[in-house]
Amino acid sequence: MKRFTFLVGVLILNLTISGCLTDKIDDNKASQPEEYEWVDDGELVIVTYDVYGLTDEMLEQFENESGYEVTLLKLDDAGSVLDHLLQHKGQQVADIAIGLDNTYLQTAIDNNVLWEHNAMLQNISESALLPYDGPLAVPFDQGYICLNYDSDIVDGVNYTVPESLWELTEEEWEGKVAIPSPETSSPGRAFMTATTDYFSTDSDNETEWTDWWSAMSLNDVIITTGWSEAYETRYTGGYGEWTDGYVGDAHIVVSYCHSPGVESWYNGNWTKSAALDIPKASFHQVEYAAALEGGNLDSASAFIEYLLSPEVNSKMPIENSMYSALEGYDLPEENGYLFHSVVPSEPAVVSSATIASNMEEWLEMWNKAMVDA
Amino acid sequence: MPEMNIRLSNSCALLAYTLLVILPLWLALDRLIWVAGANPLDWYSSLEQNYVSQGVIQFTFIQALTSTLATLAIGLPIAWQLGRYKWPFQSFTKAILTMPFVMPSIVAAMGFLHIVGRAGLNIRVDDSTWFTTLIIAHAWFNMALVIRFCEPVISTLDPRLEEQMRLLPAGSSKTGRFRHLWAPLLAPSIAAAACMTFVFSFTSFALVRWITLGDNTLESVMAGIGSSAGIEGYMISRNEIVLGSSMIQFTILLLSLFLMSWLQQKRQSLLPQVSEEVVKQSNPKGWTVIGPALAFALSPLIAVFWASFRIRNTDSSGTHYTWETSGWEFAFSSSNSMTSAWDALYNSLGYASLTLIIALPLGWILAQTILDVEKDKPRFARFLDVLTMLPFAISSVMIGLGVMLGMIRIDAEFFYSFWPTPALAHVMITTPFVVRIMLPALRAIDPEYDECGRTLGISKWRRFFQIKLPLLRGSILVAVIFTLAMSLGEFGASWVVTRNSDWTTLPIMIDSLRAIPYNNSLTAPAACAVSSVLMGITLVLFTWAEKFRPSRDGGMF
Numbered sequence: 001m002k003r004f005t006f007l008v009g010v011l012i013l014n015l016t017i018s019g020c021l022t023d024k025i026d027d028n029k030a031s032q033p034e035e036y037e038w039v040d041d042g043e044l045v046i047v048t049y050d051v052y053g054l055t056d057e058m059l060e061q062f063e064n065e066s067g068y069e070v071t072l073l074k075l076d077d078a079g080s081v082l083d084h085l086l087q088h089k090g091q092q093v094a095d096i097a098i099g100l101d102n103t104y105l106q107t108a109i110d111n112n113v114l115w116e117h118n119a120m121l122q123n124i125s126e127s128a129l130l131p132y133d134g135p136l137a138v139p140f141d142q143g144y145i146c147l148n149y150d151s152d153i154v155d156g157v158n159y160t161v162p163e164s165l166w167e168l169t170e171e172e173w174e175g176k177v178a179i180p181s182p183e184t185s186s187p188g189r190a191f192m193t194a195t196t197d198y199f200s201t202d203s204d205n206e207t208e209w210t211d212w213w214s215a216m217s218l219n220d221v222i223i224t225t226g227w228s229e230a231y232e233t234r235y236t237g238g239y240g241e242w243t244d245g246y247v248g249d250a251h252i253v254v255s256y257c258h259s260p261g262v263e264s265w266y267n268g269n270w271t272k273s274a275a276l277d278i279p280k281a282s283f284h285q286v287e288y289a290a291a292l293e294g295g296n297l298d299s300a301s302a303f304i305e306y307l308l309s310p311e312v313n314s315k316m317p318i319e320n321s322m323y324s325a326l327e328g329y330d331l332p333e334e335n336g337y338l339f340h341s342v343v344p345s346e347p348a349v350v351s352s353a354t355i356a357s358n359m360e361e362w363l364e365m366w367n368k369a370m371v372d373a
Numbered sequence: 374m375p376e377m378n379i380r381l382s383n384s385c386a387l388l389a390y391t392l393l394v395i396l397p398l399w400l401a402l403d404r405l406i407w408v409a410g411a412n413p414l415d416w417y418s419s420l421e422q423n424y425v426s427q428g429v430i431q432f433t434f435i436q437a438l439t440s441t442l443a444t445l446a447i448g449l450p451i452a453w454q455l456g457r458y459k460w461p462f463q464s465f466t467k468a469i470l471t472m473p474f475v476m477p478s479i480v481a482a483m484g485f486l487h488i489v490g491r492a493g494l495n496i497r498v499d500d501s502t503w504f505t506t507l508i509i510a511h512a513w514f515n516m517a518l519v520i521r522f523c524e525p526v527i528s529t530l531d532p533r534l535e536e537q538m539r540l541l542p543a544g545s546s547k548t549g550r551f552r553h554l555w556a557p558l559l560a561p562s563i564a565a566a567a568c569m570t571f572v573f574s575f576t577s578f579a580l581v582r583w584i585t586l587g588d589n590t591l592e593s594v595m596a597g598i599g600s601s602a603g604i605e606g607y608m609i610s611r612n613e614i615v616l617g618s619s620m621i622q623f624t625i626l627l628l629s630l631f632l633m634s635w636l637q638q639k640r641q642s643l644l645p646q647v648s649e650e651v652v653k654q655s656n657p658k659g660w661t662v663i664g665p666a667l668a669f670a671l672s673p674l675i676a677v678f679w680a681s682f683r684i685r686n687t688d689s690s691g692t693h694y695t696w697e698t699s700g701w702e703f704a705f706s707s708s709n710s711m712t713s714a715w716d717a718l719y720n721s722l723g724y725a726s727l728t729l730i731i732a733l734p735l736g737w738i739l740a741q742t743i744l745d746v747e748k749d750k751p752r753f754a755r756f757l758d759v760l761t762m763l764p765f766a767i768s769s770v771m772i773g774l775g776v777m778l779g780m781i782r783i784d785a786e787f788f789y790s791f792w793p794t795p796a797l798a799h800v801m802i803t804t805p806f807v808v809r810i811m812l813p814a815l816r817a818i819d820p821e822y823d824e825c826g827r828t829l830g831i832s833k834w835r836r837f838f839q840i841k842l843p844l845l846r847g848s849i850l851v852a853v854i855f856t857l858a859m860s861l862g863e864f865g866a867s868w869v870v871t872r873n874s875d876w877t878t879l880p881i882m883i884d885s886l887r888a889i890p891y892n893n894s895l896t897a898p899a900a901c902a903v904s905s906v907l908m909g910i911t912l913v914l915f916t917w918a919e920k921f922r923p924s925r926d927g928g929m930f
Contacts, residue, residue, distance in 0.1 A: 050885070076597075181424070239687075244486040245583065366424075
């Protein structure tokens with residue numbers, strides 16, 4: 001008899017599993033708050049990459065103040081966060097996504113994986129709202145992507161400080177420039193986006209942005225999987241020389257315009273790294289927190305409010321090495337953080353809509369430019 | 374009635390194996406093909422047409438081949454010295470030299486990073502330094518294979534055979550004896566060791582991820598882009614790359630499996646064997662090999678422990694290192710965005726126990742099933758044999774992707790909030806090993822014991838506990854320890870399966886600590902502190918396993 005019960009059990013288990021195998025993806029998700037269907041389960045599941053601003057103390061404080069229990073799903077990078085949302089379309093496991101930037105956000109919006117939050121917010125800076133000002137995502141930090149150079153080596157004598165991107169395709173820079181791949185890294189993607197603007201507005205009408213990348217490819221540009229590998233392993237101007245896996249073959253790297261400031265902050269007001277302010281070769285990056293379809297809207301909104309509270313958000317420069325998204329909080333002046341950081345005079349201008357509708361094609365064009373060069 | 378019970382347990386084990394191991398992989402494959410299309414040629418050409426995976430096939434093969442050669446170059450002299458001569462603390466020496474094989478690869482990666490890196494010997498020059506480091510690390514990892522495969526052959530050959538060779542014209546010189554005696558004798562064992570080394574280097578992930586940052590193997594490419602696989606109409610080339618990579622890996626691993634089973638048959642030596650005691654003489658000169666070998670085997674482990682106490686201080690006056698325990702404190706407190714090492718330790722131990730509870734009975738019953746059906750249905754037994762070996766041909770990253778895509782297809786919400794989920798990958802990886810360890814042990818039991826017991830009227834359960842279990846004790850313990858060690862050190866699959874912060878294991882924590890940019894100079898020492906913990910546990914398990922190892926099995930484990 002027991003055996004019979006067991007067999008029936010196995011049979012039922014089998015049926016339930018195979019019953020669940022059909023892909024239930026409902027494309028017509030509710031997009032109006034009134035139609036949202038969800039339950040407040042007292043939990044907040046955050047999907048993010050390693051955003052270091054989310055410290056344990058901070059999460060604990062939120063748990064204590066709000067009563068929600070927080071779980072983190074950590075992915076490798078910002079791109080993986082978008083991948084995760086798309087993979088779980090219609091069956092999201094998290095309530096909030098933290099770390100999508102303005103090169104990824106619109107794709108998430110177009111795929112209907114985000115919900116309008118109901119957080120009460122104020123004092124968000126105008127610049128942070130520039131790329132996206134809607135109800136589906138809230139900026140929580142920002143910064144500019146820039147080329148950085150090692151001023152000890154690129155001193156105007158041994159190497160000339162470049163004034164245009166084309167200069168980097170010259171022999172002098174062969175194998176000396178490190179760029180994180182736009183395919184796998186968000187700073188890399190932001191920089192590639194900047195080049196689309198840079199070369200469409202330059203005086204040279206003959207060449208496209210892909211020509212520059214091809215020329216860079218021929219000039220042995222170092223393309224890395226992520227920002228850390230470009231900055232820590234390849235770049236000679238930063239703290240990378242203290243890391244074990246350091247190679248140190250690049251004197252120019254794509255990083256943030258305020259990276260030299262961060263260097264200085266950690267080194268007690270000293271750095272040899274400097275940001276390069278080439279017009280249209282920098283890109284304003286904004287990172288967002290967004291409530292997810294089908295998730296706990298209340299806990300997500302509560303966390304957004306918490307993240308954007310002056311107390312938490314003002315710490316972004318220290319905790320997350322990024323600018324605050326709030327008005328009136330600049331980088332700290334201590335240890336030369338502010339002094340060594342550059343605000344680019346003329347960043348590239350590419351609208352979020354343009355980015356979203358072109359990104360996949362751009363990546364294909366980039367890939368082709370690099371491989372065929 | 375007992376017959377029925379056996380059949381039922383066999384069928385249940387098969388069913389469980391299919392559900393736990395085969396189903397997720399099948400679902401993942403199905404999903405990938407649904408997105409990428411079912412044209413293997415497209416998958417393959419995608420590897421060269423995409424910047425992210427260009428040159429990866431070449432790099433994977435070159436590093437695997439070079440690693441294999443380096444492993445043989447380092448391993449063979451050690452195996453020769455160990456096999457031919459007497460050493461003080463013989464089993465201890467041998468244990469140290471074979472220990473690297475069970476060390477988690479992430480610990481080895483940390484060790485070699487520190488030896489070569491700034492805080493260690495500071496011998497970094499350029500990319501080639503790191504390529505060489507990778508090769509040496511692979512050799513460190515796999516030299517145990519050469520020792521395990523070759524040493525028993527050398528140590529048990531009747532010395533009279535060599536004496537006889539000396540008298541023959543072809544064997545009068547050293548080279549002659551090498552060509553006509555040792556080379557043909559050792560060839561199958563060397564080939565088997567080379568084959569396994571090639572496989573492990575080919576699918577290397579943690580070492581490649583941390584040591585050769587600029588270069589990828591098929592395994593690390595899959596891990597890197599796997600997150601965007603399986604989404605309809607999105608980044609289709611990524612799906613093709615994943616499919617292409619796993620297809621190549623699967624082919625290589627499958628070929629190696631067949632080669633191995635063929636070589637294993639060849640290794641069943643028919644030459645006269647004697648006890649080690651007869652063969653071995655002492656050889657003081659041999660220390661020039663064994664001494665450095667011991668240092669080599671231990672150095673990455675010492676480096677990891679050492680580096681966990683070295684803290685860097687950089688300010689305008691320069692950089693200096695101090696001895697502190699703050700790395701350990703940092704790892705064991707939870708003051709950053711990471712769970713503390715205590716949580717990681719509990720998770721690791723929890724998953725290892727869970728894996729053991731599932732994989733050991735499952736593997737055992739599967740082995741028994743294969744044995745049971747062998748007499749009546751040899752073909753079906755052969756099929757089962759291959760089926761249980763299948764996960765061997767699937768790399769751990771592929772298994773991780775299988776679990777990830779599989780759980781999305783079944784019930785994502787449930788699996789993400791279900792703490793035991795990562796153990797599924799561990800079960801998939803360890804079960805085949807349990808089958809491999811238990812099958813020969815079960816086969817070796819003479820059925821007459823059981824029949825005698827039955828004739829004497831001893832009950833089924835007493836026969837099991839008093840006859841079968843004591844006979845299997847050694848193999849069960851080896852399987853237990855091996856399962857625990859593999860689960861504790863598992864990195865590739867856990868890394869790919871989405872990392873719920875409540876699931877963080879020791880290897881994953883080491884990786885995350887090292888990946889923190891800037892924040893402070895404690896992250897690298899903290900990563901080494903966690904590595905030291907993992908290393909300690911592994912060493913305890915390994916020492917324990919050494920006690921129960923059948924003395925001259927010549928197998929891998």
